[in-house]
Amino acid sequence: MSEPVLRLDSVERSYHMGSEEVRAVRGVSLEIGAGEYVAIVGPSGCGKSTLLNLLGAIDRPDRGHVYLDGRDVGALGDGEATALRLRRIGFVFQRFHLLAALSARENVELPMSEAGVGRTERAARARELLAYVGLAAREKHRPPQLSGGEQQRVAIARALANRPALVLADEPTGELDARTGSEIAALFRRLNDDGTTLVVVTHDEDLASAAKRTIHMRDGLVVRDELAASVAAAQR
Amino acid sequence: MIGRLVVASLTGHRARTLLAVAGVAVSAALLLDMVMLSSGMRESFRSLLTSRGFDLRVAPKGTLPFDTEATIADATAAMAALRESPDIVAVAPVLGGTIHLPRAGGAAVSSVALGVDPRVQGDYVLLGGREPRDDEMVANDALLAAAARQVGDTLTIAGGYDPQLRRFLAPRVVRISGRVRFVYLARDQRAAAMPLAALQALGGPTRRDRVSLMMIRARPGADIEQVRAWIARRLPKVTAISTATAIAQVEERLSYFRQLAFILGSVSLAVGVLLVGTLVTVSVNERIGEFAVLRAIGIARRTITAQIMIEGAALMFAGAFLGLALGLVTARYLNTILASFPGLPQSIDFFLFQPRAAWTALGLLAAAGVAAGAWPAWRGASLPIARVLREEAA
Amino acid sequence: MRLHLDELQSLTSYGDRVHRFAVQTRGGPHLDRAVAAIDAAAFGFVAHRSKDVAVETSATFAVVSRFHRAIGVITVVASAIFLLCILLLKVDERRRDVAALRLSGISRVTIVKSIVIEASVLTVFGTLFGIALGWIATVIVNVHYQGVYRTPLRFALVTPQTIVFALVLSIVLGILAGALAALRLARAHPLALLGRR
Numbered sequence: 001m002s003e004p005v006l007r008l009d010s011v012e013r014s015y016h017m018g019s020e021e022v023r024a025v026r027g028v029s030l031e032i033g034a035g036e037y038v039a040i041v042g043p044s045g046c047g048k049s050t051l052l053n054l055l056g057a058i059d060r061p062d063r064g065h066v067y068l069d070g071r072d073v074g075a076l077g078d079g080e081a082t083a084l085r086l087r088r089i090g091f092v093f094q095r096f097h098l099l100a101a102l103s104a105r106e107n108v109e110l111p112m113s114e115a116g117v118g119r120t121e122r123a124a125r126a127r128e129l130l131a132y133v134g135l136a137a138r139e140k141h142r143p144p145q146l147s148g149g150e151q152q153r154v155a156i157a158r159a160l161a162n163r164p165a166l167v168l169a170d171e172p173t174g175e176l177d178a179r180t181g182s183e184i185a186a187l188f189r190r191l192n193d194d195g196t197t198l199v200v201v202t203h204d205e206d207l208a209s210a211a212k213r214t215i216h217m218r219d220g221l222v223v224r225d226e227l228a229a230s231v232a233a234a235q236r
Numbered sequence: 237m238i239g240r241l242v243v244a245s246l247t248g249h250r251a252r253t254l255l256a257v258a259g260v261a262v263s264a265a266l267l268l269d270m271v272m273l274s275s276g277m278r279e280s281f282r283s284l285l286t287s288r289g290f291d292l293r294v295a296p297k298g299t300l301p302f303d304t305e306a307t308i309a310d311a312t313a314a315m316a317a318l319r320e321s322p323d324i325v326a327v328a329p330v331l332g333g334t335i336h337l338p339r340a341g342g343a344a345v346s347s348v349a350l351g352v353d354p355r356v357q358g359d360y361v362l363l364g365g366r367e368p369r370d371d372e373m374v375a376n377d378a379l380l381a382a383a384a385r386q387v388g389d390t391l392t393i394a395g396g397y398d399p400q401l402r403r404f405l406a407p408r409v410v411r412i413s414g415r416v417r418f419v420y421l422a423r424d425q426r427a428a429a430m431p432l433a434a435l436q437a438l439g440g441p442t443r444r445d446r447v448s449l450m451m452i453r454a455r456p457g458a459d460i461e462q463v464r465a466w467i468a469r470r471l472p473k474v475t476a477i478s479t480a481t482a483i484a485q486v487e488e489r490l491s492y493f494r495q496l497a498f499i500l501g502s503v504s505l506a507v508g509v510l511l512v513g514t515l516v517t518v519s520v521n522e523r524i525g526e527f528a529v530l531r532a533i534g535i536a537r538r539t540i541t542a543q544i545m546i547e548g549a550a551l552m553f554a555g556a557f558l559g560l561a562l563g564l565v566t567a568r569y570l571n572t573i574l575a576s577f578p579g580l581p582q583s584i585d586f587f588l589f590q591p592r593a594a595w596t597a598l599g600l601l602a603a604a605g606v607a608a609g610a611w612p613a614w615r616g617a618s619l620p621i622a623r624v625l626r627e628e629a630a
Numbered sequence: 631m632r633l634h635l636d637e638l639q640s641l642t643s644y645g646d647r648v649h650r651f652a653v654q655t656r657g658g659p660h661l662d663r664a665v666a667a668i669d670a671a672a673f674g675f676v677a678h679r680s681k682d683v684a685v686e687t688s689a690t691f692a693v694v695s696r697f698h699r700a701i702g703v704i705t706v707v708a709s710a711i712f713l714l715c716i717l718l719l720k721v722d723e724r725r726r727d728v729a730a731l732r733l734s735g736i737s738r739v740t741i742v743k744s745i746v747i748e749a750s751v752l753t754v755f756g757t758l759f760g761i762a763l764g765w766i767a768t769v770i771v772n773v774h775y776q777g778v779y780r781t782p783l784r785f786a787l788v789t790p791q792t793i794v795f796a797l798v799l800s801i802v803l804g805i806l807a808g809a810l811a812a813l814r815l816a817r818a819h820p821l822a823l824l825g826r827r
Contacts, residue, residue: 093625095524102244106237204273258711511712570697
């Protein structure tokens with residue numbers, strides 16, 4: 001296996017829902033290597049999304065460590081964590097979360113603008129990414145003028161803007177119909193084939209089956225971590 | 237990109253943005269008006285007092301010029317005494333009185349009359365004709381209209397009226413030698429001016445060699461306070477008032493307007509700031525999900541804070557700019573109301589635009605509004621990302 | 631300083647003269663008859679009704695009154711704008727709730743009514759609070775200026791008419807602002823309120 005892009009070491013995370021304390025992640029250790037395509041599956045409330053937030057330096061563990069490219073994410077200050085997310089991680093959300101006031105191209109340019117990329121260069125890259133996801137002709141459209149699938153494609157393009165080390169996706173097909181979901185699943189496969197490290201949290205069987213490795217979670221713990229049959233066979 | 241986001245956010249809620257700008261504009265207008273009011277009277281009065289080049293006014297002891305009917309006795313000797321000072325280059329005597337213009341049927345038109353030395357007078361500006369000689373007078377438009385006369389005409393004037401006998405006292409015929417505008421009188425106040433001796437004669441024995449006021453022009457570079465002190469020693473029965481003292485005394489009498497200006501100005505400032513602070517807070521509360529996502533994809537806290545604060549600043553500056561125009565219009569309207577005070581000199585403005593004070597006030601409003609948005613902006617950009625995303629998903 | 635009339639006349643060598651007489655009548659038609667009789671009877675005398683004298687000598691106060699009224703109008707306009715802006719914000723915040731209600735079958739009319747009632751209640755309470763605040767300010771103004779000018783004159787007065795005027799104006803503005811804000815929200819399609827259209 002290649003050098004791990006991500007390493008979790010006995011990570012725990014709890015939070016409060018009203019007066020109740022929820023132990024969302026209860027001691028998870030795992031490694032994810034460069035170029036992997038990992039699906040995290042499990043029933044609702046098992047801690048998948050919390051785990052993804054920890055992987056993406058959006059949240060900090062109560063105990064344990066999360067290492068991204070060898071750096072302990074939990075020890076980073078807010079500014080450093082933000083810079084890390086900007087340059088090393090791409091996020092795709094279930095509800096797309098595009099800015100409705102900006103065009104598709106401007107949404108893709110947003111992280112590049114923050115990273116200080118010049119106007120001409122970021123416009124060119126944004127067009128390139130939109131072409132990659134099949135939306136070259138829709139660059140001037142704003143999110144309300146796009147379908148759900150198109151919005152998710154734009155979100156994926158945005159996630160790729162700063163050439164991240166890894167892309168994290170939280171239920172990327174959750175708001176899409178089956179056909180559109182399949183298209184997104186195909187796009188993820190293509191991304192991974194082109195070398196992008198992917199970690200996807202999903203209920204979608206199509207999306208999960210496209211992954212090369214599936215981590216099953218229940219009650220905040222990893223209960224099973226298995227390679228896809230084809231990958232296991234190839235390794236044998 | 238921040239600029240783009242700011243424009244998008246403001247144009248995305250057009251009604252809200254327009255109302256907020258309108259609200260700030262009204263606050264700014266009222267604030268500007270109050271700033272203009274607080275210094276307007278003082279500066280306008282100063283300008284009036286110094287417009288004719290006289291530095292001191294000498295009035296009967298313990299009074300302000302024309303505050304009472306008291307007069308200074310032995311005026312000739314007093315003026316000669318004043319001229320002894322090398323610092324005093326001109327002494328302009330003024331006697332105030334009333335003249336009556338008899339009309340058919342026993343009616344009369346009465347008018348303010350000033351007895352002056354036409355060679356050094358500072359009470360009027362000649363608009364037509366020439367200065368009055370013996371048996372002549374100059375009059376303003378209000379008196380000319382009331383008397384139905386024009387320059388060159390003669391008319392009968394009287395120094396007094398006995399109501400019991402219904403008789404005019406000491407009538408004489410004078411010629412109108414000029415048309416004037418009286419600097420210190422109200423626009424519609426009927427007034428005439430004539431040589432001092434003529435008015436003293438009209439007033440009878442009680443007015444012989446008396447004046448109401450002497451205006452002093454000092455040598456350029458002279459220390460006005462020293463001249464004032466010299467006059468106080470030389471003529472103990474009079475009060476010498478410098479321009480600064482006169483202004484201070486008038487200001488004290490009109491302190492109500494300064495206090496009103498301060499209170500209303502403060503309220504306007506507070507309300508404008510409150511409006512923008514509330515708007516920013518509500519706007520932030522609506523968009524915390526959006527901000528959490530931006531933070532998640534790597535947009536820095538300071539970028540988001542800056543975006544929110546620039547939105548607030550844009551509202552404040554747009555409102556302040558509009559408020560400037562609105563304030564000038566409302567100031568003019570309010571000034572016409574206050575200018576109708578009975579007896580107010582027509583040159584006095586209550587609302588005076590002074591660029592420095594105006595920009596300071598509007599700048600303060602804008603800065604305060606921006607600052608009011610700082611806390612909600614920082615709060616919005618600093619919320620825990622994971623928690624907000626969780627709550628948004630719920 | 632007050633003296634007996636004859637003593638002051640003697641002191642000033644004024645003789646048997648006065649500046650004016652103050653006359654008390656039985657009022658009503660007696661007043662009119664008295665005025666006519668005095669004007670007709672005495673040489674060079676003119677009788678002035680006290681209220682006419684009051685009006686003429688109150689010219690300065692009339693100007694101040696007009697000025698205050700103008701400031702009042704400006705303040706009312708400003709308040710109306712602020713009220714509309716704040717209500718718009720408040721109502722906008724509840725966009726999703728309104729969308730959920732509309733999707734559940736609650737009619738536009740019901741939603742508008744509830745928002746207008748809420749705005750009216752807020753307005754009434756705000757007005758009562760404002761009147762109380764205004765009354766306190768009146769007391770402070772009077773105490774202060776009566777001290778400064780050493781006069782028993784009252785500078786600010788809260789009358790039943792001003793209270794009624796304030797109440798009516800505030801409530802009307804509040805209801806209007808609430809209705810405008812509510813109509814704007816109720817007109818939008820529920821899915822648009824949820825950002826899905």
